[in-house]
Amino acid sequence: MSAAMSHYDALDFGSLEQCSASATEREGANISVRELTRLLHIDYPDEAWLACTAFALRRVHDGEALVHSGDKFHSLYIVRSGCFKTVYTDFSGSEQVLGFPMCGDLMGADGIDGGHYKSTAVSLDTSEVVILPLTGMARLTNECRSLEALLYRVLSRELVRVQNMTWTLGTLGAEGRVAAFLLNLSERLGALGYSRCSFNLRMTRQEIGSYLGLKLETVSRALSALNNARIIHVHQRTIDIVDADALRAVIDPAAGVPAGIAAHPASATARSGSNDDGNPSKPRSQFPSGRALRQLAA
Amino acid sequence: MSAAMSHYDALDFGSLEQCSASATEREGANISVRELTRLLHIDYPDEAWLACTAFALRRVHDGEALVHSGDKFHSLYIVRSGCFKTVYTDFSGSEQVLGFPMCGDLMGADGIDGGHYKSTAVSLDTSEVVILPLTGMARLTNECRSLEALLYRVLSRELVRVQNMTWTLGTLGAEGRVAAFLLNLSERLGALGYSRCSFNLRMTRQEIGSYLGLKLETVSRALSALNNARIIHVHQRTIDIVDADALRAVIDPAAGVPAGIAAHPASATARSGSNDDGNPSKPRSQFPSGRALRQLAA
DNA sequence: CGGTAAGTTGAATCTAGTCAAGAAACGTGG
């Protein structure tokens, strides 16, 4: 019985005793709902209370873990600044990176159902997160129905992100995955106001490889190949995207990425029609040839 | 402006005009909230109203699509019977299978954020789904706060499922993926009361391959290898799991699947400790050797 | 009883992994 209830505790909207988390988590300032919607790029009616209700923030230092896999679930987190990695940690110690949440991204949602976080979130930077104590949200969603919808949307967005990842891993080869990774990063940084074509990676080749299901050497080789093909310019963790279209072409030489593998959900969703090449009949190979890049580079 | 609002429409909890979906969707009977919680294996307090409120059902025939990628979002669906496949459809026509939702599984959640479904759901069987019109849920979640939590949990569960998939694709070789697929199916069918060690596949090798990021020939070979190793018995779509432990060993010869790749979320979550082999120091290879199987078979 | 779709199996090719060596960047302490 206690096992069944432990799940339930974390979501018991009736009791609010867990609302105010631990003391260590309310060190800093806090932000309003209005700011939160801006952070998430989700528009909502301009109601007065948006400015009132506030969420606590928490600062996480470089290398520090926000939550550990197996910890009891209590809150969702939205990244406000900095960059994280979320990892499954195998019992034997080896890690599998699941994502690199950045500003506006959700963390911790895999803990809702089971009552325990399923992945560990480590900061790759000095970061700041907004704490959404799900138990305490009941009071708020009662006051404003649309706040409930906001949570659904954030969860859905995360789901789409992970689904896109499975598409990437399922259909693309090494260079395609790296290209998709770079385009994704480019889009997200662009959406935050940073340069879309020049940025610094916060993660190692190993971490990228773990994320993309590749070995670090393969990541390095793929980057070199894209570099030699003059599609990007790489020097250590400095990336310059020289030809974004060529980069997109690496992902699918002919046409269609399903619904914007690299696109942030905030961008347009239904851009059907247009992007249709003349010969959909040709059964061209699923794999973007790595050979093509090498020839291009020669 | 209209683009921004179109997203919002689907989740406008203030207006309930869309609540009663289309007429074609309320052909059959409907089920109570109590039945729904049973379907999802989520326990809730035994309140009287659980038996009252009801959701519509919809029957979907073999090969028929429940929703299409790009359709305007209106409802979530819970599979009540039968089996589906969800696919991203590339513009050029090639498909990537994202999952095989079965009884109790969620579909359609990828449409919440963008306002349009991102994947197509096709029935592989004569199936029946529970319709959860998200716009209409507002009224219900108002009446019962815990129903809101139910939706969060269902979304989280789906997220965990997809995350497990990325782990599978990122770390396992062909035979490991097929083994994980079979174990997953075995667990899910077992949880539904069917046999855990003998079942029929509803999908083709091609669909399995698409799901696992493999070609159909590779799936066939992997099944044959497991068959020759006497771990399973395969004949076309008939699967018999002879040695489930050996099958688990194919996924990770030594120890740790992160948190139960093959386990249904309904099963225990925190079973730490116990499953710890003596030598976690050995830096054994990430890949479950396909060679091992061939030797075993010889 | 054919015709078609699905599944199996083999041989050649190609991709990514493995092993290994070396180069470049970073941090620390002298």
Place this chain on the structure above:
DNA sequence: CCACGTTTCTTGACTAGATTCAACTTACCG
């Protein structure tokens, strides 16, 4: 500021694993 060690990254040669192409067998359905 430089020497030093450590980590990260790059590159090459070789190998294991998955795809491709192709032939063939088996089921299924009119």
